[in-house]
Amino acid sequence: MTRTVVVTGGGTGIGLAVAAAFAAEDAHVFITGRREAVLSKARAELGDRVSTVVCDATDPVQIEVLRDRLPGQVDVLVNNAGGNRELDAAAGRLGAVGLGGQPGQGPDDLAALAAAWRANIDANLLSAVLTTAGLSRRLASGGAVVHIGSFAADRGAGSYGAAKAALNSWNLFLSRQLGARDITSNVVAPGYIADTEFFGDRGSEEFHNARVAETMVGRAGYPDDIAGVVRFLASPAARHITAQVINVNGGAVPTR
Ligand SMILES: NC(=O)c1ccc[n+]([C@@H]2O[C@H](COP(=O)([O-])OP(=O)(O)OC[C@H]3O[C@@H](n4cnc5c(N)ncnc54)[C@H](OP(=O)(O)O)[C@@H]3O)[C@@H](O)[C@H]2O)c1
Structure with a gap:
């Protein structure tokens, strides 16, 4: 049976690799982004199995438009849209919401601090909450919801890390609700x-090498490393895995 898969933020990076992985199994894949x-461009690369819907995952009205474009049944939802709005602001990509969440910089401007925190909570938590709620009635029994979190949740990474940690916490609530409908939910x-x-323009060789040095395997992760795990979680082999956070970081943050 052909599955219907929705990947938010599916036009670039991890989301694009996830969309490609599902398109390769002949699923009908809907990718979103702003x-x-x-x-x-992504659709031209991935082919006719992929449909596109412009949708800001933080906007309830746009999520309703997305829902109206989807078929009656969604088998897999991948809440991938997100990013570190503090980095984006520092790079001038989204206007100056300020870096008040960074230690040592001081929240002199509380309005800027509030805007910075709200931007990351909207982008990384509310985006997943709203999309899941908006599509909830469409989610099929036997299906899977996968959220893309971050190791930043465990590394004291300001508002971005806090938003991703909240995603992990909310996943516990969600997986209990969806479990009753035989739908798994994992991060x-x-x-x-x-x-x-x-990382925008921050991806210098020095920056890259420092991140690689944190791993046990001596290499960076690539979008396909994440796509393979997402696809596994949405496979028949993973039906007893739910309410979990699956870390894919080359050993940069070990667990026991
Ligand atoms: N790269 C890493 O090292 C890393 C590490 C840990 C976690 N992550 C997480 O992985 C996920 C994917 O990021 P990535 O690394 O693949 O970076 P990316 O290439 O910047 O991908 C993010 C995608 O999400 C879309 N997006 C952002 N905000 C959106 C919104 N409000 N509504 C809809 N789409 C939105 C972006 O497209 P538009 O701008 O066109 O909307 C973009 O296609 C994110 O949740 C990120 O936090 C990344």
Whole structure:
């Protein structure tokens, strides 16, 4: 049976690799994002099994539009849209919301601090909450929801890390609700993943080497490393895995 898969933020990086993995199994994949040109380019790359919907996952109205574009049944939802809005602001990509969440900089401007925190909570937590709620009635029994978290949740990474930690916490609540409908819900928490737009212009060789040095395997992660785990979690072999955070970080953050 052909599965219907929704990947938020599916036009670049990890989301694009996840979309490619599901398209390769002949699923009908819907990718979303805020930039139409990026989505069109991804569709041209991935082929006819992929449909695009411009949708800001933090906007309830746009999620309703997305829902209206989808078929009656969604088998897999991948809440991948997100990013560190503090990095984006520092790079001037989203306007100056301020770096008040960073230690040592001091929250002199509380309005800027509030905006910075709200931006990351919206981008990384509310985006997943709203998309899941908006599509909830469409989610099929036997299906899977996968959220892309981050190892930042365990590393004291300001508002971004706090938002991803909240995602882990909310996943426990969600997985109990969805479990009653035979739907799994898990977080995949990547470590440093190269070949994405996440770091913008910060991706110098020195920066890359420092991230690689934190791993036990001596290499960066790549979007396909995450896509393979997401696809596994949405496979028949993973039906007894739910309410978990699966860390994919090359050993940068060991667990016991
Ligand atoms: N790269 C890493 O090292 C790393 C590590 C840990 C976790 N992560 C997480 O992995 C996920 C994917 O990031 P990535 O590394 O692949 O970076 P990326 O290339 O920047 O991908 C993020 C994608 O999400 C989309 N997006 C962002 N905000 C959105 C919104 N409000 N609504 C809809 N789409 C939105 C972006 O497209 P538009 O701008 O066009 O909307 C973009 O296609 C994120 O949740 C990120 O936090 C990444």
